[in-house]
Amino acid sequence: MAVKVKIPVPLQRLTQGKEEVEGEAGTVISLIESLDKKYPGIGERISEGGKIRRFVNIYVNEEDIRFLDNEQTPVKDGDVVSIVPAIAGGLILRGRT
Amino acid sequence: MDFTEEQLKRYSRHIILPEVGGKGQKRILNARVLVVGAGGLGCPVGYYLAAAGVGTIGMVDNDSVELSNLQRQIAHSTRTIGVNKAESAKQTFEALNPDVSVIPIKDRLNSKNILDIIKDYDIVVDGTDNFPTRYLINDACVMTKKPLVSGAILRFEGQVTTILPGDGPCYRCLFEEPPPPGLVPSCQEAGVLGVLPGVIGALQATEVLKLILGKGKPLKGELLIYDALGANFRKVKIPKNEDCPVCGKEPRIRELVDYTEEYCSLT
Numbered sequence: 001m002a003v004k005v006k007i008p009v010p011l012q013r014l015t016q017g018k019e020e021v022e023g024e025a026g027t028v029i030s031l032i033e034s035l036d037k038k039y040p041g042i043g044e045r046i047s048e049g050g051k052i053r054r055f056v057n058i059y060v061n062e063e064d065i066r067f068l069d070n071e072q073t074p075v076k077d078g079d080v081v082s083i084v085p086a087i088a089g090g091l092i093l094r095g096r097t
Numbered sequence: 098m099d100f101t102e103e104q105l106k107r108y109s110r111h112i113i114l115p116e117v118g119g120k121g122q123k124r125i126l127n128a129r130v131l132v133v134g135a136g137g138l139g140c141p142v143g144y145y146l147a148a149a150g151v152g153t154i155g156m157v158d159n160d161s162v163e164l165s166n167l168q169r170q171i172a173h174s175t176r177t178i179g180v181n182k183a184e185s186a187k188q189t190f191e192a193l194n195p196d197v198s199v200i201p202i203k204d205r206l207n208s209k210n211i212l213d214i215i216k217d218y219d220i221v222v223d224g225t226d227n228f229p230t231r232y233l234i235n236d237a238c239v240m241t242k243k244p245l246v247s248g249a250i251l252r253f254e255g256q257v258t259t260i261l262p263g264d265g266p267c268y269r270c271l272f273e274e275p276p277p278p279g280l281v282p283s284c285q286e287a288g289v290l291g292v293l294p295g296v297i298g299a300l301q302a303t304e305v306l307k308l309i310l311g312k313g314k315p316l317k318g319e320l321l322i323y324d325a326l327g328a329n330f331r332k333v334k335i336p337k338n339e340d341c342p343v344c345g346k347e348p349r350i351r352e353l354v355d356y357t358e359e360y361c362s363l364t
Contacts, residue, residue: 008254009251009254010252019326019327055274062331062334063334064333067336084256084322084333086272088226088231
C-alpha cells in the first residue's frame, strides 16, 4: 500500500492525465521530490527551494499541512494527499517553464 | 407584506417546506444579493436566485456577450450577443420573475468603487474569472464583514467555499496571495466543460439561500472540490490563519489593493 496523491486538473498533463497517482511514504517534501522523478516538472510547480508555493495547498487526509508540520509533515502508507492550487477560471497558470 | 395569489403559486414549493415557509420566502423576497461576474458562474447563480424570488440582485459585469460564451453562460442568448452581460442577465431574470429587480452594474470592480457597490447588499457572490478581482472581493468583504460565497472553475474541476468574516477563515487563509508576477510567465486560455459552472453556480446559489434563511450548516471553514471527470466531491478543511494578512490578529493589509493582471501575460 502506498500513499495516494490526488492530482489537480491543471497538473494532470504532467501525470499523463491521471487524477490519482501513488507516492512514497516519508514527509510531504520527500513525497513531492519522489513524484518529480516519476513525473518530471511537477515538483517545481508545487514547490520552490523545498517550500510549498503560497498559491498551492497540500492536505494530508483533509488536514492542511500549514497547520501540521508544513513540508516536514509525515505521510505514511494509506494516507491520501491532496494537492489543491488556487484557481480562478478563464486562464490556466502554467508555472515556470 | 402579504403574498399575492400569484406569489403563493409561484413560491408554493418553497412555502410548503417547513425550513422555508411563508416567513422564509419573505426573507428571500427582501434579500439583496450582489453577484460579481455575469459569466459561467454568475449566470446560474443569478438565474436560481431570481427563480427563488431574491428581491434585489446586483449583477456586475462590464463585458459584452460573445458567441463563445453561450456554451455555458445560460442567462445570455444568441439574441443578446453584443449586449452588456449584466444587462442581458437582467432581461432574462426579470422575464423569469417579475418580483425580482436586477440592478446591472456595468463596471469592473476596483479598490476605488468596490466598497460603495457592496454596501447596498447583504451577501456577495464571487463568480469572477481572475485573481485580482477575487482577492479584492475577499478583502473588501472581510473589511466590511459581508458574507461571501466564493466559487471557481477550471476545465473539469470546481471549488466552492462560504466566507463569514469574523466567524471563520477567509480566502486569504486558504491561499494567502495570488500567484506572483515573476512566477507565472505565461498562461493559456483554458477550456471548461460547459455544465461545470452550472454545478458550481448551483452550489453557490444554495449557500446563498441557506444564509438568507439561516438554515443548515454553511460551507465555512471548508473547501468543497468537485471533480467532474471522476464524479467526486471532496472537502478539505480551511483552518483560520491567525497570521492571515487580512483577517488575522495583526492584519498587514488595511487598505484594498489592485493587483495587476500582468502576471498572467498572454505572450
